[in-house]
Amino acid sequence: MKSKEEILKELSDCVVDMEDKLVCGVAEEYIQAGYPALDGINEGLVDGMQRTAELYEQEEYFIPELLICSDAMYNGLDVLRPHLLKTESRQEKHKIVIGVVEGDTHDIGKNLVRIMLEAAGYEMHDLGRDVALQSFVDKAKEINANVIAMSTLMSTTMPGMGQVIEMLKAEGIRDKVKVIIGGAPISPAFAQKIGADGYSATAVDAVKLVDKLMRAESEKIGA
Amino acid sequence: MVQKILDYKCKRANASGFNEKTITGLQLEFPKSYNDAGTMAAISIAIKKEEGSPVCLLPFCHTVEAETLGGIINLSDGKFGPRAATYAYTSVEELLHLSDIDFNQGRIGEVLKACQMIKSQGETIVLEVSGFFTILNSLIDVTKIFKAWRKNVELVDKIFSFLAKNLYSFIEEAKKAGVAMVSYADPAGSVNIIGPKYTELVARNFTVPFLKKTSDLADDNFIIHLCPKTSLILLSLGVAERKTIDLSQRINYIEACLKAIGREKIIGQACIKDTQAVLSHGKITSLQLV
Numbered sequence: 001m002k003s004k005e006e007i008l009k010e011l012s013d014c015v016v017d018m019e020d021k022l023v024c025g026v027a028e029e030y031i032q033a034g035y036p037a038l039d040g041i042n043e044g045l046v047d048g049m050q051r052t053a054e055l056y057e058q059e060e061y062f063i064p065e066l067l068i069c070s071d072a073m074y075n076g077l078d079v080l081r082p083h084l085l086k087t088e089s090r091q092e093k094h095k096i097v098i099g100v101v102e103g104d105t106h107d108i109g110k111n112l113v114r115i116m117l118e119a120a121g122y123e124m125h126d127l128g129r130d131v132a133l134q135s136f137v138d139k140a141k142e143i144n145a146n147v148i149a150m151s152t153l154m155s156t157t158m159p160g161m162g163q164v165i166e167m168l169k170a171e172g173i174r175d176k177v178k179v180i181i182g183g184a185p186i187s188p189a190f191a192q193k194i195g196a197d198g199y200s201a202t203a204v205d206a207v208k209l210v211d212k213l214m215r216a217e218s219e220k221i222g223a
Numbered sequence: 224m225v226q227k228i229l230d231y232k233c234k235r236a237n238a239s240g241f242n243e244k245t246i247t248g249l250q251l252e253f254p255k256s257y258n259d260a261g262t263m264a265a266i267s268i269a270i271k272k273e274e275g276s277p278v279c280l281l282p283f284c285h286t287v288e289a290e291t292l293g294g295i296i297n298l299s300d301g302k303f304g305p306r307a308a309t310y311a312y313t314s315v316e317e318l319l320h321l322s323d324i325d326f327n328q329g330r331i332g333e334v335l336k337a338c339q340m341i342k343s344q345g346e347t348i349v350l351e352v353s354g355f356f357t358i359l360n361s362l363i364d365v366t367k368i369f370k371a372w373r374k375n376v377e378l379v380d381k382i383f384s385f386l387a388k389n390l391y392s393f394i395e396e397a398k399k400a401g402v403a404m405v406s407y408a409d410p411a412g413s414v415n416i417i418g419p420k421y422t423e424l425v426a427r428n429f430t431v432p433f434l435k436k437t438s439d440l441a442d443d444n445f446i447i448h449l450c451p452k453t454s455l456i457l458l459s460l461g462v463a464e465r466k467t468i469d470l471s472q473r474i475n476y477i478e479a480c481l482k483a484i485g486r487e488k489i490i491g492q493a494c495i496k497d498t499q500a501v502l503s504h505g506k507i508t509s510l511q512l513v
Binding site for chain 1: 240297299302303304306307308360361365366369370372373411416417418419420421
């Protein structure tokens with residue numbers, strides 16, 4: 001029988017090597033061997049996605065490769081998740097509402113950010129593309145979101161991001177939710193201008209940004 | 224070793240729809256402004272005059288080709304421009320069953336009719352044609368294309384060949400309708416989106432053969448213009464070379480393009496939407512496919 005470490009490495013490699021079919025068999029083998037599902041997710045599949053992100057940062061991988069790797073991760077998750085202990089699956093996570101703002105249908109970047117944040121342990125609520133501005137606010141209220149992440153590739157739809165922030169203020173929940181933005185025409189200066197809490201140029205940086213914002217928030221609550 | 228493929232930074236490609244001034248000033252009605260030949264022609268001529276441009280541009284969005292291929296398009300209220308409402312196809316295999324475009328039908332037929340109307344008023348027309356990924360992006364989740372490419376290269380080859388064949392026919396029809404310049408752009412296929420591997424694959428296997436065939440349509444009345452993103456990809460890969468044409472005068476970029484008609488087959492160093500761009504040195508660059 002293979003050791004736990006061996007199968008974890010295989011799970012991780014399946015993600016990095018884009019083995020979206022093979023990963024299911026490896027995940028089954030891992031469960032049948034009696035190893036805990038949570039470790040399989042974190043030390044196998046998520047580890048693979050983090051290695052993929054490193055390859056992306058090194059420009060070895062690009063968006064197509066990342067998307068296919070993420071398919072392998074999700075296929076593996078489909079096998080492992082039903083085996084999580086009830087307490088494990090109920091663990092409280094920071095909640096993020098994500099979407100492409102109204103008027104724009106370019107969602108590759110948004111999908112990447114969702115995948116990376118999910119791999120980093122955040123609970124993602126993906127509203128999709130061409131999302132009505134009010135929907136960001138409504139969903140954030142409904143799930144008590146910690147973060148709203150908005151993206152757009154088009155300069156004509158950028159103002160919608162600022163409108164969402166104004167809507168959050170009008171609803172009196174601006175201080176309860178962090179707002180991060182990204183997309184080709186977006187800049188740190190624009191983020192600052194509309195009063196967003198942060199901007200990131202890449203999906204990998206988006207994770208670092210949310211980690212930083214959530215850490216700061218925890219420290220604030222702790223203090 | 225993959226060459227370093229440069230990406231042209233463009234803000235114009237990231238804009239869509241009409242601005243408020245145009246909508247109210249021209250009293251635009253939607254979706255009529257996007258799907259009626261007479262209305263499109265009138266708007267295009269009015270915008271030309273308003274901007275002081277030497278040419279009329281059509282269409283007003285990048286979804287015409289996709290819609291003709293079954294794309295489900297939201298023609299919207301004008302402010303944001305037409306866009307895919309949802310993906311029309313869920314599997315790559317479905318794209319194999321697409322029929323060749325009927326240029327007498329639908330919005331694409333109206334666009335061609337609008338070209339004829341504008342031409343009959345003595346105006347010069349530039350038709351913007353969308354490239355492979357820009358069309359696919361409005362039809363299907365392109366992740367599925369990338370996945371298919373890893374596992375079934377032949378399948379994706381067939382789809383791209385189908386698109387190339389139909390785009391060629393579209394450009395042929397545009398020429399017949401009196402278009403002076405076709406501007407080809409594929410912003411969804413930018414190197415910063417699809418990465419160098421797929422950029423090179425598409426350029427070598429599809430864009431170059433397509434452009435070689437299409438550029439043969441160039442004559443004393445017709446020329447192909449490339450979005451500088453595409454130009455830069457071809458130049459970076461060494462599949463095209465620059466040739467400088469000295470016009471010996473400070474000149475508007477689009478006017479310079481028009482002066483290249485009859486002299487060159489392919490040009491493309493700035494955005495065709497930038498109607499105010501000026502070549503202060505009076506030199507325009509053409510592309511020679513290797």
